[in-house]
Amino acid sequence: xxxxxxxxxxxxADVSTGTVSRVLNDHPSVTTELRERVRGIIKELGYTxxxxxxxxxxxxxxxxxxxxxDLTNPFFAELVQSAEQAAANHGYNIIVMTSFDHAAKxxxxxxxxxxxxxxxxxxxxxxxxxxxxxxxxVPIVVVDRLMPGYSGIAADHRNGARVGVEYLLKLGxxxxxxxSGPKQSVPANDRLRGYLDAMEHVGGNQQIVGxxxxxxxxxxxESGRSAGNYLLARARNERPTAIFTSSDQQAIGCMxxxxxxxxxxxxxxxxxxxxxxxxSSMTTPRLTTVKQPIQKIAAAAVAALLNRxxxxxxxxxxxxxxxxxxxxxxxxxxxD
Amino acid sequence: xxxxxxxxxxxxADVSTGTVSRVLNDHPSVTTELRERVRGIIKELGYTxxxxxxxxxxxxxxxxxxxxxDLTNPFFAELVQSAEQAAANHGYNIIVMTSFDHAAKxxxxxxxxxxxxxxxxxxxxxxxxxxxxxxxxVPIVVVDRLMPGYSGIAADHRNGARVGVEYLLKLGxxxxxxxSGPKQSVPANDRLRGYLDAMEHVGGNQQIVGxxxxxxxxxxxESGRSAGNYLLARARNERPTAIFTSSDQQAIGCMxxxxxxxxxxxxxxxxxxxxxxxxSSMTTPRLTTVKQPIQKIAAAAVAALLNRxxxxxxxxxxxxxxxxxxxxxxxxxxxD
DNA sequence: TTGTACGCGTTATCAA
DNA sequence: TTGATAACGCGTACAA
Numbered sequence: 001x002x003x004x005x006x007x008x009x010x011x012x013a014d015v016s017t018g019t020v021s022r023v024l025n026d027h028p029s030v031t032t033e034l035r036e037r038v039r040g041i042i043k044e045l046g047y048t049x050x051x052x053x054x055x056x057x058x059x060x061x062x063x064x065x066x067x068x069x070d071l072t073n074p075f076f077a078e079l080v081q082s083a084e085q086a087a088a089n090h091g092y093n094i095i096v097m098t099s100f101d102h103a104a105k106x107x108x109x110x111x112x113x114x115x116x117x118x119x120x121x122x123x124x125x126x127x128x129x130x131x132x133x134x135x136x137x138v139p140i141v142v143v144d145r146l147m148p149g150y151s152g153i154a155a156d157h158r159n160g161a162r163v164g165v166e167y168l169l170k171l172g173x174x175x176x177x178x179x180s181g182p183k184q185s186v187p188a189n190d191r192l193r194g195y196l197d198a199m200e201h202v203g204g205n206q207q208i209v210g211x212x213x214x215x216x217x218x219x220x221x222e223s224g225r226s227a228g229n230y231l232l233a234r235a236r237n238e239r240p241t242a243i244f245t246s247s248d249q250q251a252i253g254c255m256x257x258x259x260x261x262x263x264x265x266x267x268x269x270x271x272x273x274x275x276x277x278x279x280s281s282m283t284t285p286r287l288t289t290v291k292q293p294i295q296k297i298a299a300a301a302v303a304a305l306l307n308r309x310x311x312x313x314x315x316x317x318x319x320x321x322x323x324x325x326x327x328x329x330x331x332x333x334x335x336d
Numbered sequence: 337x338x339x340x341x342x343x344x345x346x347x348x349a350d351v352s353t354g355t356v357s358r359v360l361n362d363h364p365s366v367t368t369e370l371r372e373r374v375r376g377i378i379k380e381l382g383y384t385x386x387x388x389x390x391x392x393x394x395x396x397x398x399x400x401x402x403x404x405x406d407l408t409n410p411f412f413a414e415l416v417q418s419a420e421q422a423a424a425n426h427g428y429n430i431i432v433m434t435s436f437d438h439a440a441k442x443x444x445x446x447x448x449x450x451x452x453x454x455x456x457x458x459x460x461x462x463x464x465x466x467x468x469x470x471x472x473x474v475p476i477v478v479v480d481r482l483m484p485g486y487s488g489i490a491a492d493h494r495n496g497a498r499v500g501v502e503y504l505l506k507l508g509x510x511x512x513x514x515x516s517g518p519k520q521s522v523p524a525n526d527r528l529r530g531y532l533d534a535m536e537h538v539g540g541n542q543q544i545v546g547x548x549x550x551x552x553x554x555x556x557x558e559s560g561r562s563a564g565n566y567l568l569a570r571a572r573n574e575r576p577t578a579i580f581t582s583s584d585q586q587a588i589g590c591m592x593x594x595x596x597x598x599x600x601x602x603x604x605x606x607x608x609x610x611x612x613x614x615x616s617s618m619t620t621p622r623l624t625t626v627k628q629p630i631q632k633i634a635a636a637a638v639a640a641l642l643n644r645x646x647x648x649x650x651x652x653x654x655x656x657x658x659x660x661x662x663x664x665x666x667x668x669x670x671x672d
Numbered sequence: 673t674t675g676t677a678c679g680c681g682t683t684a685t686c687a688a
Numbered sequence: 689t690t691g692a693t694a695a696c697g698c699g700t701a702c703a704a
Contacts, residue, residue, distance in 0.1 A: 005697060016675040021699055029673060048451040052397070053697035056388040056680055063431075071417040072410065072614055081407040081434050088433075093448065095399075096432050097424075098417050112429065115384040221618045249618070256620045278408055279615065282557045282585070284592045341681060352691040357683055365689055389681035392696050675704075681696105688691075 004045045013041040024049060055117070062092050064305060065113035066122040069101040074277040075294070076124065079143070082298030083122060090306055092119070101126045114138050120305030123150075127184045141304050143297060145186050152317035153300050155292040157187045157274075160322030161194025161244065164272045164290040167324055168242045169202055172332045173270060177231040177240030178214045179224060179250050188219075191246050191274065213240060217250060224253025232261050232269070241333035242270035248280045248289055255283065255329070266331040276325055285328030293320045340381045349377040360385060391453070398428050400641060401449035402458040405437040410613040411630070412460065415479070418634030419458060426642055428455070437462040450474050456641030459486075463520050477640050479633060481522050488653035489636050491628040493523045493610075496658030497530025497580065500608045500626040503660055504578045505538055508668045509606060513567040513576030514550045515560060515586050524555075527582050527610060549576060553586060560589025568597050568605070577669035578606035584616045584625055591619065591665070602667040612661055621664030629656045 006024075010017045015038060022030050023038040030038075041047075055061045064087050068076040084094045095118065099106035106126045113121050114135040121140040125147055134140065134150070146152035168176050178195045181188025192214075215230050217223035224245060231254075232239050245251040251273030255265060263269050265285060273280055276291025297320055304318075342360075346353045351374065358366050359374040366374075377383075391397045400423050404412040420430045431454065435442035442462045449457055450471040457476040461483055482488035504512050514531045517524025528550075551566050553559035560581060567590075568575050581587040587609030591601060599605050601621060609616055612627025633656055640654075 006699095007697085017698080018675060018677095018700075019673090022674090025699080031673070034673090050392065050697055051452050052388045052391040053680090054699080056386070056392060056682090056697085057699045059680095061388070071407075071413050071420075074408065074410070074413075077407050077410075077413040080432065084407075084432060084434055093431050093433070093452065095429050096416065096420060097429070098420055116387050116429065252618060259620055282588060284595055342683095343681085353682080354684085354691060354693090355689090358690090361683085367689070370689090386681055389696090390683080392681085392698090393683040395696090673704105676702085678699105678701090680698090683694105683696085685694080686692090688689105 004047045006047070006049065009038065009041050009045060009047050012045065013038050059117075061117050061119055063095055063116070063118045064092050064120050064122065064302065065095045065097065065110075065116070065118040067097045067099055067106060067109050067113070068124045069099050069126055071096070071098055074279055075275050075292070078277070078294045079124070079298055082295045083302055085295075086299040086302040090302065092302070092306070099126050103128045110135055110140075122301045122305070127182065139305055141301050143301050146317050147186075151304060153297055153304065154187065154317060154319060155297060155322050156319040157190035157322070158194040158197065159319075160290045160292070161191040161246075161274070162198045163194075163322065163324055164274065165195050165198035165244050167288075168244065168270060168272060168330065169198060171242075171270065171330060173240075173242040174202070174333075175213065175238075175240045175242070177243040179227040179231070179243060179245040179254060180214060180216050181219050181246040183216060185219075188246055195244060217246075219247040219249060221249045221253040224250030225257045226253075228254030228257030229261070232258060232263060236268075240269075242272070242330070244272045244274075246274050248273040248275045248277050248287060250274075251287055251289065251329075252279070252283055255287075266329050268334055270330040270333070272330060276323075280325070280327070283329075288327040288330040289325050291323045291325045293322065296320045340383045342383070342385065345374065345377050345381060345383050348381065349374050395453075397453050397455055399431055399452070399454045400428050400456050400458065400638065401431045401433065401446075401452070401454040403433045403435055403442060403445050403449070404460045405435050405462055407432070407434055410615055411611050411628070414613070414630045415460070415634055418631045419638055421631075422635040422638040426638065428638070428642070435462050439464045446471055446476075458637045458641070463518065475641055477637050479637050482653050483522075487640060489633055489640065490523065490653060490655060491633060491658050492655040493526035493658075494530040494533070495655075496626045496628070497527040497582075497610070498534045499530075499658065499660055500610065501531050501534035501580050503624075504580065504606060504608060504666065505534060507578075507606065507666060509576075509578040510538070510669075511549065511574075511576045511578070513579040515563040515567070515579060515581040515590060516550060516552050517555050517582040519552060521555075524582055531580060553582075555583040555585060557585045557589040560586030561593045562589075564590030564593030565597070568594060568599060572604075576605075578608070578666070580608045580610075582610050584609035584611045584613050584623060586610075587623055587625065587665075588615070588619055591623075602665050604670055606666040606669070608666060612659075616661070616663070619665075624663040624666040625661050627659045627661045629658065632656045 006017050006020050010020045023035050071077055087094050097109040103126050121138055123142050124144050142150040142152045144154050146154055180192045215227035217227040251271050258269050273287045273289035276289050280287040280289045342353050342356050346356045359371050407413055423430050433445040439462050457474055459478050460480050478486040478488045480490050482490055516528050551563035553563040587607050594605050609623045609625035612625050616623040616625045
């Protein structure tokens with residue numbers, strides 16, 4: 001059985017291939033009646049246009065590439081899933097690639113995507129992103145970890161952190177510890193600034209900066225745990241009554257540290273996470289966290305690529321508000 | 337600047353386009369010397385072949401589609417990531433799609449992939465898979481949830497469950513509870529059978545089947561929690577001293593149930609999970625679990641698609657062994 | 673509004 | 689081993 005092509009449709013409908021093509025692409029200059037008939041034949045024959053041939057002529061692949069550091073990270077997984085949804089709504093599909101936070105691999109992936117002539121690339125850059133050479137013809141939008149010179153879309157990490165810390169302040173906490181992300185990370189620094197914003201507003205930051213209320217760590221569970229140990233292993237009236245972390249995984253690690261030290265949560269220690277991954281609602285007790293609007297971010301990224309706006313946010317990234325999700329790891333502080 | 341095509345390379349190298357094409361595709365019948373020269377020109381001009389044109393002629397897209405129920409599920413996320421790695425090793429890329437366990441959406445996704453002329457499809461079928469019509473020209477390999485009539489690749493769930501339960505038996509447990517997966521799920525039933533295999537071997541199964549040692553549940557956290565409550569809410573000498581669950585998420589939910597009932601783990605209750613997702617090493621205490629060889633499964637799926645073996649496992653699926661990962665949620669039982 | 677014919681960039685066939 | 693050239697399947701000026 002030879003594959004059915006546009007010619008077969010044309011022949012059976014007794015029209016030219018041009019007309020069939022115009023029907024396919026919803027070109028206005030086709031009689032409604034004729035259009036219907038051709039559509040009928042198309043369905044009857046089960047004809048689907050060959051995407052390669054199509055793409056070759058139209059220079060459009062209806063493919064979007066997305067490069068992330070690690071799909072095992074629930075935040076990125078949800079990002080990819082949301083992007084896939086958004087893309088599908090526009091007839092686009094997604095090619096995923098993992099960079100493992102390795103700059104060389106990342107460059108390689110972007111190169112692959114470029115030569116595949118995808119219509120756009122969504123990139124969550126690796127932490128040592130500076131080595132990246134921007135691809136020539138393909139529009140690229142950077143997500144989450146903003147890079148100067150590219151249009152960027154992300155959550156408003158700074159403001160989100162501020163909101164989270166202010167929530168703790170409102171509960172009555174004053175000695176609020178902070179577990180930061182790695183200092184090369186752009187969003188990590190934004191969150192740190194948000195924490196400082198909120199703390200300065202209350203008490204002046206001279207006791208804060210460089211003080212043992214701040215611990216630097218990677219975003220993962222284990223780092224959160226050891227950072228938590230560092231912050232909590234002191235006399236009760238010196239250790240923080242609350243800790244704001246830079247990721248949910250850190251928060252969970254920190255919960256374990258507290259648990260191991262015999263510090264009850266939230267009675268003697270409040271903890272707030274960041275991200276709002278599904279895992280955050282699976283802990284005991286359920287984690288209070290600052291939730292990123294992942295779906296909005298993904299949808300905006302896809303939209304930016306498809307609209308091909310003239311680099312709208314090359315210097316002014318688009319930020320989306322985070323939202324506080326109240327769990328069971330926060331309560332007013334106990335008196336010392 | 338007009339894009340550089342194969343003709344430009346040919347002209348500059350003073351050869352025919354045919355030769356350039358042969359160099360590109362590593363066709364053996366080209367002088368080593370000539371091959372080198374052409375390669376030089378290619379690099380000099382920064383030429384990359386147009387994948388659309390290429391695919392149109394060769395009927396090969398170097399694209400593999402993967403359809404999974406839910407990328408938020410860490411197991412599937414790791415599966416996709418592993419598949420991407422394996423595919424990349426062969427010069428292939430991955431298009432991901434989510435079916436949300438919805439048969440209609442699944443059919444639609446498969447249709448999209450088929451008309452995109454991907455070279456193969458990796459499918460984790462939705463639970464009501466029976467409505468699927470097999471695509472015509474595209475080879476498809478079913479993973480994890482095996483379907484009769486398709487070549488399938490999966491972990492040996494039955495044997496894995498048996499190994500997990502035997503581990504508990506060896507520790508001395510006898511009243512071993514089981515939280516199953518949904519009964520429409522193929523792997524869930526396999527795990528149940530593995531559990532029964534091990535239990536029958538020890539004590540005969542008449543007290544087991546249909547007894548309150550088995551609880552049916554979905555694979556998620558919340559279901560695991562309520563199933564755990566069901567199994568544990570009885571007198572100490574009647575409730576199980578160990579519970580084998582069908583997923584890590586169930587196990588974690590079950591841990592919470594035990595915690596809420598004041599049952600210490602592993603002192604008064606041992607728990608074993610299934611899957612070996614990253615999350616399993618992040619709990620307190622760290623979960624003992626039966627780990628699926630996800631990378632092997634993914635690599636095998638990709639290989640099966642690329643080798644286009646003559647439907648090797650249409651009736652005999654390829655199974656990979658699971659491995660017990662010992663954590664801190666298991667210990668010998670306390671006397672009643 | 674519809675049909676005709678050419679070209680997109682590559683690979684495969686066949687002849688040299 | 690290499691070169692010339694015909695497809696591949698579709699979109700689109702241009703003509704009718």
